[in-house]
Amino acid sequence: DTGSAAATPEQYDIQYLTPVSLGTPPQILNLDFDSGSSDLWVFSSETPASQVKGQAQYNPSKSSTSKEVSGATWDISYGDGSSSSGNVYTDVVNVGNATFAGQAVETAQQVSSSFTSDTNNDGLLGLAFSTINTVQPEQQKTFFDNIRDDLDSPVWTADLKHNEPGTYNFGFIDDSLYTGKIAYTDVDSSDGFWMITLDSYSVGSSTSNLSSRAFHHRPSTFPSPSDSASTPLTGIADTGTTLALLPDSVCTEYYSQVSSAANSQTAGGYVFDCDATLPDFTYTVGSTTITIPGEYINYAPVDTTGEQCFGGIQSDADIGFSIFGDIALKAAFVVFEDDGSSPRLGFAQK
Ligand SMILES: O=C(CCCl)NNC1=[NH+]CCN1
Numbered sequence: 001d002t003g004s005a006a007a008t009p010e011q012y013d014i015q016y017l018t019p020v021s022l023g024t025p026p027q028i029l030n031l032d033f034d035s036g037s038s039d040l041w042v043f044s045s046e047t048p049a050s051q052v053k054g055q056a057q058y059n060p061s062k063s064s065t066s067k068e069v070s071g072a073t074w075d076i077s078y079g080d081g082s083s084s085s086g087n088v089y090t091d092v093v094n095v096g097n098a099t100f101a102g103q104a105v106e107t108a109q110q111v112s113s114s115f116t117s118d119t120n121n122d123g124l125l126g127l128a129f130s131t132i133n134t135v136q137p138e139q140q141k142t143f144f145d146n147i148r149d150d151l152d153s154p155v156w157t158a159d160l161k162h163n164e165p166g167t168y169n170f171g172f173i174d175d176s177l178y179t180g181k182i183a184y185t186d187v188d189s190s191d192g193f194w195m196i197t198l199d200s201y202s203v204g205s206s207t208s209n210l211s212s213r214a215f216h217h218r219p220s221t222f223p224s225p226s227d228s229a230s231t232p233l234t235g236i237a238d239t240g241t242t243l244a245l246l247p248d249s250v251c252t253e254y255y256s257q258v259s260s261a262a263n264s265q266t267a268g269g270y271v272f273d274c275d276a277t278l279p280d281f282t283y284t285v286g287s288t289t290i291t292i293p294g295e296y297i298n299y300a301p302v303d304t305t306g307e308q309c310f311g312g313i314q315s316d317a318d319i320g321f322s323i324f325g326d327i328a329l330k331a332a333f334v335v336f337e338d339d340g341s342s343p344r345l346g347f348a349q350k
Pocket residue numbers: 034036037077078079080082238240241323
């Protein structure tokens with residue numbers, strides 16, 4: 001079995017929506033595929049009308065294959081402070097022809113205001129590890145965990161793009177979607193996330209040739225060997241988070257290259273003049289180097305005046321790890337591989 005479906009960005013690539021078929025006859029909802037969480041939940045006939053603003057709603061009573069999971073409930077909160085909760089059914093779920101008959105479909109009886117106002121988002125499809133699925137008393141499996149053994153290969157891939165539709169594939173690696181080689185790195189799934197360590201990063205036109213060998217009489221003004229060219233970054237690959245949330249030291253290093261940049265309390269992060277030229281941000285996984293173009297990091301205007309813009313790189317302070325969100329992932333072809341025992345993440349240029 002394999003599946004392939006489009007990942008279409010909302011404005012400013014704030015999130016990517018993918019059509020999913022639920023039930024019999026098919027009910028199509030557009031869901032946010034989220035490698036940072038593990039619940040498949042949908043706006044439903046059980047969602048109060050006051051909390052629905054244009055979203056499509058899954059109606060289990062209109063599906064001949066839905067079954068209520070008696071006594072099961074779910075309740076989830078996300079890193080951005082949004083939340084939702086409700087009941088649980090199983091039903092047929094089809095993503096681009098990859099199908100599972102008994103997928104847990106979590107129906108929302110409550111959604112927080114940011115979901116209500118997100119009118120095109122009909123729910124989330126979690127793709128982190130099932131150990132953090134929130135259904136009680138019997139935890140449920142993610143769509144990927146359910147279909148993994150039926151897939152040609154135990155992988156799903158993300159080819160997210162800037163301001164244009166990309167692709168989520170299940171069960172196969174489409175070699176036409178990337179260039180060069182895919183470099184893999186081990187995943188620590190102990191917290192339920194696709195947590196990895198990037199080998200290094202660099203800001204702007206790389207100074208990484210200032211290796212200790214090349215400048216053994218390095219003037220004191222040159223970066224020391226501990227500079228970014230060899231500093232690792234540990235964080236989660238999270239398709240459900242819009243920005244790249246990185247350590248304060250990295251943010252300081254990055255925005256020190258942008259003369260108009262300031263860390264604004266009122267805006268909630270680093271802002272700069274919208275006409276600023278931003279440096280690229282590069283990260284490496286093994287022998288593969290991924291460059292996020294500076295223009296991707298000029299994320300969006302702060303307000304309708306369009307004078308100040310909000311950065312795509314922001315601080316990961318108070319989270320405990322970095323979050324490599326869409327800003328970081330859309331520059332790469334990303335392979336999420338899990339054979340059930342030793343998960344890996346693969347990165348390639350494209
Ligand atoms: O919640 C997180 C961060 C986990 Cl540390 N990512 N996924 C998501 N979905 C909606 C908003 N954010």
